[in-house]
Amino acid sequence: MSSIHAMNIRSIDLNLVIALAALLEERSVSRAALRIGRSQPATSSALARLREIFGDPLLVREGRGYRLSPRAEEIRVHAAQALAALKATFQDSIAFDPAGAEMEIRVAASDYLAAVLLPPLMAALSCSAPGIDLRVVAADRRSAISLLKEGAVDLSLAVAGEGAPDVLNRPLFDEGFVMVTRPGHPYHDGPPTAERFAGFPALLVSQTGDGAGVVDDCLSRMGLKRRVALTVAHFLLAPQLVTDSDLVLVIGRRVAEAARAQLGLTVSALPFPMPGFTARMYWHGSTASYPPLVWLRQIVAGLDVGLPEPPASS
Template identity: 40%
Template sequence: MNNLHRLDLNLLLTLDALLAEHNVTRAAERLHLSQPAVSVHLARLREAFGDPLLLPGPRGMRPTARADALREPLRQALEGLAQAVAPSTPFDPAAADQTWRVAATDYAESAILLPALAAIRTLAPGTRLAVLEAVPPRMARQAEQGEVDIAFHTTEGAPSGLRARPLFKESYVLAMREAHPKAKRRPSLKQFCDLEHVIVSPDGGGFTGVTDEALAEAGLARRVVLSVPHFMAMLHIVAHTDMVAMVPERLVRGNAALKIMEPPLAVPGYEMTMLWHERRHRDPAHQWLREQIVAAVGT
């Protein structure tokens, strides 16, 4: 039977009831229909399947071999359809077993995911969180195909076509080790330029950033002597050498190994945004995860 368009849902529900009851009258009562209406449905089903489906017997009706073969697949299909159209139930984090996949840089791991992790683990202990490398050109496709649930990116330059929630605005501070020879007071602009700087270059090998752009506008330049691809490596280097770095403030907040101070020039910050696809927007579990992240970062 390959003419599925000839069968509407009401006919399939009637067939399911007939296969369960083996009796037109009882099937009609179960469906809240009249007996003649169920008889009409049975006639249409016999025509559609090219099989009598149910035959008269000594104790009601006996299913044919075709009807017996239909019974379990039809029941499973109707149960699946009922679940698909049922109203979404509230998310219960204590009973959840989801695996969430998040695209994040090591900065976002530290500044966004780490603050949210304690609440997620406490409230939803059966869930798991997988952090994937954030590759901006892939984010929209990964979200659309369900490969990631959430991604983090600066608002400027964020991939288009995704739902977005601004999380916070970030500013830059000057970081150096606590025992650095220049840690006693805020350096002058000249002293700042003379210090040895380490910079994060996500694409690899870059020696300029927004700080250098701000200095260039004033006709100045600093000494960038090291370029690394990750913030965590940069912080380790700053904590154990006399190199300094301009770093996002949230990344070093509360770090006792570092001396943090305002830089001697204004450097533009940025805004961090949480991104997700429309297909996940109304999912109760996804909504709960987004709420935990928003609450953790303090907005």
């Protein structure tokens, strides 16, 4: 039997759980110390005690930093979930006051949803919870769920379907796709047909770098194929690349309308049917009743992200 199993759980200081979760996430004694508000020597002492308890080095020196040992990789998710459960347990009995709260909340978001949701969210926080700081990390439909399951973030904003059994979600808004071109693009000199659309070089947003997407699936069902001349990984970069080229971009309507206002681009309806998507908010079941996150989720769910009128067909 290992020492951790043989040890009476009552003899373990709960501060060690806090230190363990921070050390395994940050993979650095100094960053973990900053995260939990303790001195570096105290955090080093906590690491030494944890190594004794687990009978494992946990953090293994590699170059100038550390990597997790296999045992540390194994317990990382459990440590994060244990910390979240502790927070929820002890915070439930305390009235949460957003106006006086001082804390960090970690959010995973795609750049599309960050562009749509963060401006109104920050405006809401500045008024009602000025002491809450957001730490936003990039995510796609896969990592948005895995980061929650690992305890690396408190909330995910993404398009990822229903998620996982231990991950809860709430739809935020439905979005449709539109076509974005520079003003005077030759596409608009003729009838708006799928055949003419497919005849112009395309710009595709693809976080994996793949040269085909949902548009190409739709065209394929019509017996058409387009040339994807350029792929980029970021939605917010894409409209800028259209301004001085004949590239045709298909993108969600909210970001397209922002690009129209900022860059003077032309936004048009697609000349063929294409399914839209639902933006969702995700959170781990272990934080379902944690008051600060319950409050934040209510704020996010109530954000006014607008529903611009569909563009007219050219």
